[in-house]
Amino acid sequence: NVGSFSIVGKRRAFNARNSCCLNGSICKTGRKESEDVRDLPFRSRQARIKTRIEGMLILLKYDVNLDDCGIMVLDALIKIKNEIDPTLTFRRSCREGICGSCAMNIGGENTLACIRKIDSDTSKSLKIYPLPHMFVVKDLVPDMNLFYEQYGSIKPWLQRKSAVTLGEKQLYQSVKEREKLDGLYECILCACCSTSCPSYWWNADKYLGPAVLMQAYRWIIDSRDDYAMERLHRMHDSYSAFKCHTIMNCTKTCPKNLNPAKAIGEIKSLLTGMRTKPAPEPAKF
16 A cells, blocks of 8 residues: 655755645745845845745655555655655654644645544545745745744733732632633644735735734733733734734634634724723632
């Protein structure tokens, strides 16, 4: 029982944005940049983008004996790297859908290789691409620098206006307040949702994207956080949140079955004054 895997890999000296949509086609309009600007801040990189477009990505084809291979796509990738092509490069860690490292586009869908089963129909080659519209470091490894910069920009930690000595006391929540965080805190920052969003593809330097916005709402709605207004003020422009056009790709592709679009809708309601953050319910003991 042999399965065929077609992997788009980057093996040249130049960087490139890859798939421009979720059907696996190669991006012919995406921006390109050279290796020597990879470590520059995002806005600086944009000023030094190269225009060379030929020969950026190549198609790598592998045949794998599935009889002595695990059932997940990641198992096949590890087998390819160990036994066929040691130069094949991809990220992976937990192998349990927890860390988000192995996010990639498999069969036209952004997902995690460790939880995506190998198709039982081996008559067709399974196509595997890096996450769409991100700069590629090598093979299936996207450059996540901008994504993490945006995540850091929302200050994803609890902020208090009253001084609290570390270790002095716990900040309690009622059960009802704690339940508001369900469906938000489970995000593993794999970027499957953000890289499936057309608005993020073309406005990544201004639009925060579904993953970061959902995390922003997680802190905005937290009853223990005192900086909801400041967090909202940071997004009070035409791009940060309002570039979401409710396409719903993010919710469809999330490997944790979360709903980033709903969180973005809640942020929009707060930004437009349609609703306000309710006063926290006191914890009872």
